[in-house]
Amino acid sequence: MSASVAASVPSMQCFIILGLPIIKEGDDIASLVKSLFDFQDGDVLCLASTIVAKSEGRFRELEGYHPTDRAVEIARNVGKDPRFVQAVLDESTEVLLDQPFLLVVTRFGHVGVNAGIDQSNVGDARILLLPEDPGRSAKRLRTELGKDCAVIITDTCGRPFRAGVAGVAIGWAGIAALRDWRGVQDLHGKALEITLEAIVDEIAAAANLLMGEAGDGTPAVVFRGLKYPSGGGDSVFMAKDKDVIRPRLKR
Amino acid sequence: MSASVAASVPSMQCFIILGLPIIKEGDDIASLVKSLFDFQDGDVLCLASTIVAKSEGRFRELEGYHPTDRAVEIARNVGKDPRFVQAVLDESTEVLLDQPFLLVVTRFGHVGVNAGIDQSNVGDARILLLPEDPGRSAKRLRTELGKDCAVIITDTCGRPFRAGVAGVAIGWAGIAALRDWRGVQDLHGKALEITLEAIVDEIAAAANLLMGEAGDGTPAVVFRGLKYPSGGGDSVFMAKDKDVIRPRLKR
Numbered sequence: 001m002s003a004s005v006a007a008s009v010p011s012m013q014c015f016i017i018l019g020l021p022i023i024k025e026g027d028d029i030a031s032l033v034k035s036l037f038d039f040q041d042g043d044v045l046c047l048a049s050t051i052v053a054k055s056e057g058r059f060r061e062l063e064g065y066h067p068t069d070r071a072v073e074i075a076r077n078v079g080k081d082p083r084f085v086q087a088v089l090d091e092s093t094e095v096l097l098d099q100p101f102l103l104v105v106t107r108f109g110h111v112g113v114n115a116g117i118d119q120s121n122v123g124d125a126r127i128l129l130l131p132e133d134p135g136r137s138a139k140r141l142r143t144e145l146g147k148d149c150a151v152i153i154t155d156t157c158g159r160p161f162r163a164g165v166a167g168v169a170i171g172w173a174g175i176a177a178l179r180d181w182r183g184v185q186d187l188h189g190k191a192l193e194i195t196l197e198a199i200v201d202e203i204a205a206a207a208n209l210l211m212g213e214a215g216d217g218t219p220a221v222v223f224r225g226l227k228y229p230s231g232g233g234d235s236v237f238m239a240k241d242k243d244v245i246r247p248r249l250k251r
Numbered sequence: 252m253s254a255s256v257a258a259s260v261p262s263m264q265c266f267i268i269l270g271l272p273i274i275k276e277g278d279d280i281a282s283l284v285k286s287l288f289d290f291q292d293g294d295v296l297c298l299a300s301t302i303v304a305k306s307e308g309r310f311r312e313l314e315g316y317h318p319t320d321r322a323v324e325i326a327r328n329v330g331k332d333p334r335f336v337q338a339v340l341d342e343s344t345e346v347l348l349d350q351p352f353l354l355v356v357t358r359f360g361h362v363g364v365n366a367g368i369d370q371s372n373v374g375d376a377r378i379l380l381l382p383e384d385p386g387r388s389a390k391r392l393r394t395e396l397g398k399d400c401a402v403i404i405t406d407t408c409g410r411p412f413r414a415g416v417a418g419v420a421i422g423w424a425g426i427a428a429l430r431d432w433r434g435v436q437d438l439h440g441k442a443l444e445i446t447l448e449a450i451v452d453e454i455a456a457a458a459n460l461l462m463g464e465a466g467d468g469t470p471a472v473v474f475r476g477l478k479y480p481s482g483g484g485d486s487v488f489m490a491k492d493k494d495v496i497r498p499r500l501k502r
Contacts, residue, residue, distance in 0.1 A: 011265040160412075161411075163428070164450075196416065197416055198410075239414070245500070
């Protein structure tokens with residue numbers, strides 16, 4: 001038995017941070033997670049976007065929105081409150097689909113349904129926007145952690161062609177979004193065809209698996225022992241001019 | 252320090268299985284991984300589709316394909332060998348995009364570029380098809396493992412709107428594709444909006460993170476300590492009639 005186990009490598013370790021309070025505006029998430037977990041250099045901290053948004057005061061009252069005619073029309077298509085639709089439009093730079101659901105490009109470049117605006121976990125008539133700039137939030141949180149850690153802010157998204165939702169990264173710091181396999185050769189000495197791996201999304205997916213969506217959710221997860229390239233300004237959001245699906249949605 | 256660590260839960264454990272030989276047709280993958288790792292009930296074994304396909308003899312010689320006029324035309328659009336395109340068409344039920352790359356629905360329902368056919372890691376003039384029915388392969392491997400484990404067969408795919416590729420599940424057994432959060436209430440007692448989580452894709456993404464794409468790749472990864480619903484005939488492939496993107500690609 002021990003010989004068998006020796007042939008496998010215990011790889012990445014996963015920790016769920018327990019004991020976080022319900023986050024309110026102004027809460028210092030970095031201090032809270034540091035009080036609950038001993039971070040080491042190289043750790044990857046994943047935080048659900050909801051708690052980052054809450055700490056940044058991204059709550060809005062629906063009654064504060066005054067829908068335009070366009071918002072009213074889209075609201076009819078998608079079966080939503082026109083004020084909610086206006087909130088989505090305000091957070092977006094482009095509408096990709098206005099039925100049967102509202103798929104937009106957010107101001108920070110992420111494509112998501114309803115601009116990721118959440119109506120659960122915030123009480124009636126209130127909504128929770130995504131962080132204004134999740135990349136900036138991740139950078140700040142990384143600095144506040146005070147260790148050479150990576151920080152990934154996660155959300156869940158539906159995906160074309162696939163059922164259900166999965167965790168994705170909407171902001172990251174201290175880690176490259178993409179791992180570059182270019183120049184790496186395969187077993188037969190040919191260059192690999194697939195060259196860029198969206199590691200921040202893969203880590204966010206793993207984190208979402210452990211977070212749970214429910215009321216007893218645990219919105220902070222740490223991965224240890226993962227080798228990853230340090231950050232450098234790349235993005236997991238596909239550049240508009242490289243996207244072959246987006247233009248086909250416009251009709 | 253110990254108080255801090257006590258507030259976190261060491262969660263899911265990850266193991267990379269080392270020492271697998273290069274897989275050839277007829278190799279017994281279940282026996283090989285069992286000889287290298289002590290499986291426990293509840294473990295999730297992720298296997299790269301390439302090794303499953305190789306063991307199932309899914310190599311093909313390009314010269315065995317005789318391209319139709321349509322294959323020749325698509326080959327011009329996508330800059331590929333017409334015989335390769337013919338192989339893709341043979342493995343597909345529907346073409347979603349025929350330029351700038353060839354996006355198809357495979358015979359088993361997965362949407363992927365080039366039907367997931369691999370030209371790396373197999374030598375010149377040979378290609379490697381995906382397993383004929385990855386779900387069936389996963390079921391067989393699960394039986395051969397002889398434990399109450401889940402088996403997920405993974406591939407890597409590009410994604411609309413997002414850069415790079417990420418691991419996805421193309422076959423699974425002993426685990427539900429989707430975790431159903433319906434009926435679960437949030438912190439304020441409202442029903443959660445997002446109800447189906449594509450856990451097999453999230454696990455596949457985590458596995459791909461650990462496997463590596465390269466010539467020294469480790470195509471078998473085990474997760475332990477993950478709670479997951481047992482299998483029951485659901486799918487991570489979106490049903491055609493629920494897909495709002497697919498019909499918009501047809502022009």
